[in-house]
Amino acid sequence: MSEAVTRSTHSASTSPGLLASLDPLLREWLPRQRWFAGKGRPVTGFSLVSVTEVLPLNSRLGLLHLLVRAHQPLVPTQSAPAHPADCYQLLLGVRETLPPHLAPALIGHPTQGPLAGLTVYEALHDPRPADVLLEALRERAHIGELRFERDMAQEIRGDLVPRLVTAEQSNSSLVYGDTFILKLLRRIVPGINPDLELPLALAREGCARVPAPAGWVLADLADDPGDPYVLGVLQPFLQGASDGWDLALRELAKGEDFSGAARALGRATAEVHTALARALPEVTMGRAQMELLVEGMTERLTAAVQTVPSLLPYAPGLRSAFDALADLASEGQTWTAQRIHGDLHLGQCLRSPSGSWSLIDFEGEPSKPLAERRLPQPTARDVAGMLRSFDYAAHSLRAGATAPSAVPGWADACRAAYCSGYAEAGGRDPRTDPVLLRAYETDKAIYEVVYEARHRPDWLPVPMAAVRRLALPEPS
Numbered sequence: 402m403s404e405a406v407t408r409s410t411h412s413a414s415t416s417p418g419l420l421a422s423l424d425p426l427l428r429e430w431l432p433r434q435r436w437f438a439g440k441g442r443p444v445t446g447f448s449l450v451s452v453t454e455v456l457p458l459n460s461r462l463g464l465l466h467l468l469v470r471a472h473q474p475l476v477p478t479q480s481a482p483a484h485p486a487d488c489y490q491l492l493l494g495v496r497e498t499l500p501p502h503l504a505p506a507l508i509g510h511p512t513q514g515p516l517a518g519l520t521v522y523e524a525l526h527d528p529r530p531a532d533v534l535l536e537a538l539r540e541r542a543h544i545g546e547l548r549f550e551r552d553m554a555q556e557i558r559g560d561l562v563p564r565l566v567t568a569e570q571s572n573s574s575l576v577y578g579d580t581f582i583l584k585l586l587r588r589i590v591p592g593i594n595p596d597l598e599l600p601l602a603l604a605r606e607g608c609a610r611v612p613a614p615a616g617w618v619l620a621d622l623a624d625d626p627g628d629p630y631v632l633g634v635l636q637p638f639l640q641g642a643s644d645g646w647d648l649a650l651r652e653l654a655k656g657e658d659f660s661g662a663a664r665a666l667g668r669a670t671a672e673v674h675t676a677l678a679r680a681l682p683e684v685t686m687g688r689a690q691m692e693l694l695v696e697g698m699t700e701r702l703t704a705a706v707q708t709v710p711s712l713l714p715y716a717p718g719l720r721s722a723f724d725a726l727a728d729l730a731s732e733g734q735t736w737t738a739q740r741i742h743g744d745l746h747l748g749q750c751l752r753s754p755s756g757s758w759s760l761i762d763f764e765g766e767p768s769k770p771l772a773e774r775r776l777p778q779p780t781a782r783d784v785a786g787m788l789r790s791f792d793y794a795a796h797s798l799r800a801g802a803t804a805p806s807a808v809p810g811w812a813d814a815c816r817a818a819y820c821s822g823y824a825e826a827g828g829r830d831p832r833t834d835p836v837l838l839r840a841y842e843t844d845k846a847i848y849e850v851v852y853e854a855r856h857r858p859d860w861l862p863v864p865m866a867a868v869r870r871l872a873l874p875e876p877s
């Protein structure tokens with residue numbers, strides 16, 4: 402095992418003027434980024450959480466790693482979770498002039514402070530800084546507060562050519578030679594991130610359904626003695642894989658059944674759940690825990706009815722889905738909870754050209770606090786997420802029409818096949834606990850109604866159709 406390489410940072414970047422130099426540029430640039438979580442609220446200032454001069458600023462190409470808090474006043478009417486000062490990970494390249502091919506990466510030209518007269522740009526577009534990150538992982542470098550770690554059992558070649566993934570996503574990813582993908586998290590929260598924690602645990606269990614982390618980037622912050630912050634994860638790149646959402650839509654467009662793929666996906670999900678149950682503690686949820694769960698679901702329903710009044714006629718039926726769960730708990734039924742994916746849908750599943758499914762993106766729902774995302778939960782929550790996803794895919798084929806309408810039978814076949822596959826691979830058939838499944842599906846559909854009402858009103862009929870079904874008194 403090679404020794405970790407330690408480099409120190411230089412003082413130029415820690416000079417108090419650095420942030421003043423960048424502030425006007427970032428105010429303009431940051432809110433335009435796809436991954437910026439605070440859209441719609443002005444940025445009123447920044448504070449530095451961590452700054453590392455990865456490549457010296459006084460060289461031809463400087464590279465700054467920043468963790469920076471964006472201060473945004475709270476809007477009292479906003480019901481979304483308030484993040485008054487989210488922390489973002491930035492990698493800034495600094496050059497005298499920008500070569501033409503990097504023009505789209507330009508952030509700006511500081512006019513004051515230590516960067517005055519230089520050009521600052523988004524470094525991930527530039528192969529050289531991308532190489533530096535891979536090299537740091539290979540060397541297990543410590544650079545300032547940054548710690549690069551790796552699994553020495555996986556070979557990481559030094560000559561892999563990097564490219565930035567341009568697809569819309571809430572983080573940023575670099576693909577190295579179609580061999581590895583480095584996901585750099587953008588909104589950074591303190592503590593153990595499940596996007597690293599769960600794939601590492603699954604790799605230890607020998608579960609091949611999740612690409613095993615080959616390297617990871619952490620920050621040990623002098624000002625925060627808690628767990629290191631997780632900044633990025635390097636995983637094997639599944640070459641030629643397609644995501645489940647695209648595949649499902651392709652099959653739908655051809656009028657093809659997708660239930661074979663759905664069954665295989667059910668098996669993959671069960672394998673991941675079984676491995677997670679072995680790797681990390683399970684807990685039993687009794688009356689008190691279920692009451693809390695039901696309370697949360699009921700509160701979300703109440704809030705949703707206020708936001709989307711067309712839910713009102715269905716509210717009693719929807720509430721009955723939650724009450725039925727509370728009734729079982731009060732009769733003494735208990736449920737097992739364990740670590741789960743937390744945000745499972747077709748877009749989080751990749752199918753390799755050989756037909757085998759992998760699950761990715763274990764960060765859970767990024768809008769929820771980390772501690773909540775890491776709580777054990779019934780596996781039915783993941784299953785419900787997938788079942789809703791089949792329903793969405795079935796409707797989206799006709800989304801361009803005046804109103805989305807389902808391809809009859811397609812989603813039902815997928816949903817049944819997925820549950821069968823789940824049971825075949827050793828999971829408990831989710832249909833044997835219809836009350837729990839209905840409660841989770843209902844909770845999810847209510848979330849979707851609110852989301853669509855706010856962002857894509859044309860799509861509102863999709864979750865409303867589910868709401869009508871789920872509001873019926875009998876478990877579906």
Ligand SMILES: Nc1ncnc2c1ncn2[C@@H]1O[C@H](COP(=O)(O)OP(=O)(O)OP(=O)(O)O)[C@@H](O)[C@H]1O
Binds near residue numbers: 571
């Ligand atoms: N190991 C992998 N092999 C091949 N492609 C991958 C791999 N991991 C991720 N991808 C691709 O990158 C995309 C984004 O990955 P991921 O979902 O982890 O990032 P994210 O920023 O959390 O995205 P989102 O905003 O959709 O939640 C995936 O949809 C997939 O197309």
Ligand SMILES: [Mg+2]
Binds near residue numbers: 571762764
């Ligand atoms: Mg994600």
